[in-house]
Amino acid sequence: MIRLHKWKLLFIAVLTNLTILLTLAVGEIKFWREIDWLDIVAESGVCLLAGLWLVFTLNSRPKGSVTTLLALGLGCIFIGSFQDLMDEVIAIPDASPWRGSIESVLMPVGLIILTLGLYHWHKEQLLLSQQRQRQEQDYRDYRLQDRLTGLGDARFLMQQLSQLQLRCQQQHTPLAIVLLDLDDFDTINRRYGHREGDRLLQELTEVLLLNVRRCDLVCRYAGDRFAVLLPGAGEQLAQQLGAQLQDAVAHFAYKTTRGETIYHSASTGIATDTGTPADALLTLATQRLLQAKDSRTPRVA
Numbered sequence: 001m002i003r004l005h006k007w008k009l010l011f012i013a014v015l016t017n018l019t020i021l022l023t024l025a026v027g028e029i030k031f032w033r034e035i036d037w038l039d040i041v042a043e044s045g046v047c048l049l050a051g052l053w054l055v056f057t058l059n060s061r062p063k064g065s066v067t068t069l070l071a072l073g074l075g076c077i078f079i080g081s082f083q084d085l086m087d088e089v090i091a092i093p094d095a096s097p098w099r100g101s102i103e104s105v106l107m108p109v110g111l112i113i114l115t116l117g118l119y120h121w122h123k124e125q126l127l128l129s130q131q132r133q134r135q136e137q138d139y140r141d142y143r144l145q146d147r148l149t150g151l152g153d154a155r156f157l158m159q160q161l162s163q164l165q166l167r168c169q170q171q172h173t174p175l176a177i178v179l180l181d182l183d184d185f186d187t188i189n190r191r192y193g194h195r196e197g198d199r200l201l202q203e204l205t206e207v208l209l210l211n212v213r214r215c216d217l218v219c220r221y222a223g224d225r226f227a228v229l230l231p232g233a234g235e236q237l238a239q240q241l242g243a244q245l246q247d248a249v250a251h252f253a254y255k256t257t258r259g260e261t262i263y264h265s266a267s268t269g270i271a272t273d274t275g276t277p278a279d280a281l282l283t284l285a286t287q288r289l290l291q292a293k294d295s296r297t298p299r300v301a
């Protein structure tokens, strides 16, 4: 993941080098006896920790505006604390505007930007965990989990589909299923490797979770095929929700570790419950999905 952010790290490294050069240009190296070693230990600790926060954060984040804010904030704090450390070994004349300026400007600016980044990160996580929690609350038996995405797997889907069919029939409400399958996903695996394909599936899961209603259930049916159960949705609403999911996938900008952006299309197959058994409903949705796959143009080689 860290390779995704090499330009941010390079930018921070260049700024740190500039800070060193400028500090050396305006100041003079202190004599041995003038150095307060306790201060050096404390300040290098702060600097090291700021650097570690930066690396850990970037290593766990995809590209995007929230990551940029976090990197910028932590970068400012790192350079500010580095300048503070250099003050301990390089004496800068009192009259120099450079004296303490980096530290006193970058530190507060860095803290403000970091706070902004953390706020947005928190909002992002809250939204995702709310969506997952809702699914767990509404569909409590969540043991049949797909390991890669954390979603329910195909067996869980069948179990839930049968139960939902029964519940919807009792409540005289419609039920629909959307099967969504990425187009030419095999190309991603071949071009970028299986791990990149795995990461794409994980991020796509979050896109789907953020684009379904509270009552819907998203499962990973197989490979690059997802199923969404839509209780209360008749033909028209199911078509609308299916199209919205397709749209969300098409607008999802996946960033590879090489730094390329991939947009991906998906095909859908939608079926509404007419009292047929769960597997027949799923077969109908699969047939419609395959029809949609056959009719799409152009096909990527």
Ligand SMILES: Nc1nc2c(ncn2[C@@H]2O[C@H](COP(=O)(O)OP(=O)(O)OP(=O)(O)O)[C@@H](O)[C@H]2O)c(=O)[nH]1
Binding pocket: 148, 181, 182, 183, 184, 185, 186, 187, 189, 193, 194, 195, 196, 197, 198, 201, 222, 223, 224, 293
């Ligand atoms: N990375 C990754 N790939 C997977 C996983 N499960 C299945 N696949 C791959 O998903 C691909 C599915 O290939 P296909 O069924 O031909 O689907 P497709 O390439 O999207 O082609 P169409 O569906 O016809 O558009 C295969 O390359 C599988 O190896 C997984 O967990 N991780």
